[in-house]
Every structure is written in structure tokens, then in C-alpha cells.
Amino acid sequence: MNIVSLLEQRRHGWEELERLCDEMQSRGRTRGKAPGATRFASLYRSACADLALAEAYQLPPATVEYLHRLVGRAHNQLYRSRNFSLDRSVDMLVRQAPRQIFADPCVHVCGILFFGLFWLSMLLGMSEERLPDFPAQVVGEAQLEQMESNFEAELDAGFDHYVMMASFYIRHNTGIGLQCFAYGILIIPCIFTLAYNAVALGTSFGYMARDSTTGGDNFFEFVTAHGPFELTAIVLSAAAGLRLGLGLISTTGLRRGDSLKVSAIRAIPVIAAASVLFFLAAITEGFLSPSPLPYTIKAMWAILSSGAMTFYFVVLGFPRAGIDAT
Structure with a gap:
């Protein structure tokens, strides 16, 4: 039997699925009718398979377009917005999201690249005897002098200054995240920026x-509290953008547009987590970091924030045996 005859025999299933879509659209989703929901889901899966066959064998455009509309309509009915559920929301936040982030290879690559280069550059920058000119060659003499000047005086400011600092760093940190994320679709610029x-x-x-550096103690007193949030957010932003870029290259048999959509869905938890961390970093950097509070409090905040991120991304994200990590 050829593919055209096979699809023609399954046309009655399309008509039944279209009729069910009309009923669901007119009266809304019916709760408590498992057989009807099971039949609808079965017809939807069959229509998806028929659409794939129709595209693969290049059937008439009218048939392909009809199946596209039918599958899209059934998808919207099957997965349309549901009423708020606390259980679903908690499951998404504490199980699905951290496991998707933990299992994403783009997060692994960006994390190793960023923190590996960060610690290596820090060690090289500290080597005053062997590499005295290394910081000036990398950052620039003017930038180094500006940093020493900014942190020469002890940290002390009023509430108005804290609000101004918070607004500035929200804009600054968001700009870094958007840059890493936007370059991700081009892959190479994303990796270079990161x-x-x-x-x-x-x-x-x-x-x-x-x-020998002026203001070193004040500098670390300023960056300790917000550093874990900010550095992790940069990594996640780059990983989310890189996920989109890889979706255009590695399509796994899908059309490039469809592959990009799938990659965008996979990138949502990553960029959402990055947005939250950037916000927390900006608030911390604007209010806690420049405050005259003891350094012990700022160090404890850094330890607690690092521990919380480790618990969320690693402990909750680590796959459990026998449990499907979406």
C-alpha cells in the first residue's frame, strides 16, 4: 500500500479530531472524562505522524497545510493554559527547572570556560613578581588606575547613594547578560564575549x-557579597544564548525553524534563572556591598548565596534514578 492510500484511509481520524476540537472550543475542556481525553490524545499523536509522512513524501501542499492547521489546533486545545495549580508550580520550580539546567551541556561548557579562565587570570594577575605587567596588558593601565581610585576610600554612603547604585547595577548587569545571550545565536561571538x-x-x-595595590581590601569588601550571583548569572546567560545557536546548527532532523523553537523552550529555565540572579546581584551590589556593615556579614551572605545556588542547581538538579528528568 502506498503512502497516499494510507493517509486517505486515515482521513476519518482527521475529521474526528477536527470535530473534537470544535466541541472543546465551544464548551471548554471537560474534566473527569478520561476516555474522551485519551481518544483525543491518540488522534493528536496520529495526526502528528501523518503530518510527518505527508511532508516526507511531499504530498500535495493542500494536504500538508490542512494537517499543519489541524495539528496546531489540536496542540493548542491539548496544552492550552490551565488554572493555576500550586503543585504544578512547585514541581516546575524545584524539579523540572533545576534538572533541565543541570543536564544542559551548554551550561557545562560555559561554566567550565568562564570559571576556568577566571581563576587562571586571577592567579596570573596576582603574580606581581613574575608577571608585573600582565594586568595592564589585559585590562589597561587607565582602568587599573580608575579601580584603585574608586576603592581608595573606605566604603560609606547614605541610603540615596544605595538606591542610585542599585539602579545603575541593574542596568549594567542586565546589559552584560543581554550581550552574552544575544551573541549566543552566533556561537563564536558568545564564546569570545564570555x-x-x-x-x-x-x-x-x-x-x-x-x-602593592591601593584599595585592595575595600575592593574585596565590595565584591564579596554580590560576586557569586553576578558571575553565575553571566554563565547562565551565555549558556541560554549558546543553546539557541546550537539549535540552528544541530537540528536533529527537524527543520531549522522548528529546531530553534525547541532550543528556545529548553533555554527558558536557563535564562529565567540568569534573570533572577542578575536581579539579586544588582540589589546586593547596590545596598549591601557598599554599606559600612562588617565584612563578616558580607562574607556570610556570599557563603549562604553560594550554598543556595549549589543546592538548587546541583542537589535539586542531579537526576534521580527512576525519575524522569524532563
Whole structure:
């Protein structure tokens, strides 16, 4: 039997699915009718398979277009917005999202690249005897002098200054995240931007850790509290953008547009987590970091925030045996 005859025999299933879509659209989703829901889901899966066959064997455009509309309509009815459910929301936040982030290879690649270059550059920047000119060559002499000037005085400011700092760093941090995310679709610029930020930040940290540098203590008092949030958010932003870029290259048999849509869905938890971390970093950087509070409090905040992120992304994200990680 050829493919055309097979699809013609299954046309009655399409008509039944279209009739069910009309009924659901007119009266809404009916609760408590498992047989009807099972039949609808079965017809939807069959229509998806028929659409794939129709496209693969290049059937008449009218048939393909009809199946596209039918599948799209059935998909909207099957997965349309449901009433708010606390259980579903908690499951999404504490199980699905962290496991998707933990299992994403783009997060692994960006994390290793960024933090590897960051710590390596920091060690090289601290080596004053062997590499005295390394920070100036990487960051620039003017930038180093500006950093020393900014942190020469002890941290002390009023509430108005804190609000101004918070608004500035929200804009600044968001700009870094958007840049890494936007370049991700081009892959190479994303990797370059991520590596540049890692080297520049690591070198700056290393330079400010030198004994001969002015304002080193004030610098680390300022960056300790918000550093874990900000650095992790940069990594996640780049990973979300890189996920989109790989979706255009590695389509796994899908059309490029469909592959990009699938990649965008996979990137949603990553970029959402990055947005939350950037916001927390900006609030911390604007209010806690420049405050005259003891350094112990800021260090404890950094430890608690690092522990919370480790628990969420690693402990909750680590796959459990026998449990499907979506």
C-alpha cells in the first residue's frame, strides 16, 4: 500500500479530531472524562505522524497545510493554559527547572570556560613578581588606575547613594547578560564575549589582591557579597544564548525553524534563572556591598548565596534514578 492510500484511509481520524476540537472550543475542556481525553490524545499523536509522512513524501501542499492547521489546533486545545495549580508550580520550580539546567551541556561548557579562565587570570594577575605587567596588558593601565581610585576610600554612603547604585547595577548587569545571550545565536561571538569577561574580571581581581595595590581590601569588601550571583548569572546567560545557536546548527532532523523553537523552550529555565540572579546581584551590589556593615556579614551572605545556588542547581538538579528528568 502506498503512502497516499494510507493517509486517505486515515482521513476519518482527521475529521474526528477536527470535530473534537470544535466541541472543546465551544464548551471548554471537560474534566473527569478520561476516555474522551485519551481518544483525543491518540488522534493528536496520529495526526502528528501523518503530518510527518505527508511532508516526507511531499504530498500535495493542500494536504500538508490542512494537517499543519489541524495539528496546531489540536496542540493548542491539548496544552492550552490551565488554572493555576500550586503543585504544578512547585514541581516546575524545584524539579523540572533545576534538572533541565543541570543536564544542559551548554551550561557545562560555559561554566567550565568562564570559571576556568577566571581563576587562571586571577592567579596570573596576582603574580606581581613574575608577571608585573600582565594586568595592564589585559585590562589597561587607565582602568587599573580608575579601580584603585574608586576603592581608595573606605566604603560609606547614605541610603540615596544605595538606591542610585542599585539602579545603575541593574542596568549594567542586565546589559552584560543581554550581550552574552544575544551573541549566543552566533556561537563564536558568545564564546569570545564570555571568555573576555572571564579574563578581564579575573585579572582585575588578581591585580586588586596584590599587596602593592591601593584599595585592595575595600575592593574585596565590595565584591564579596554580590560576586557569586553576578558571575553565575553571566554563565547562565551565555549558556541560554549558546543553546539557541546550537539549535540552528544541530537540528536533529527537524527543520531549522522548528529546531530553534525547541532550543528556545529548553533555554527558558536557563535564562529565567540568569534573570533572577542578575536581579539579586544588582540589589546586593547596590545596598549591601557598599554599606559600612562588617565584612563578616558580607562574607556570610556570599557563603549562604553560594550554598543556595549549589543546592538548587546541583542537589535539586542531579537526576534521580527512576525519575524522569524532563
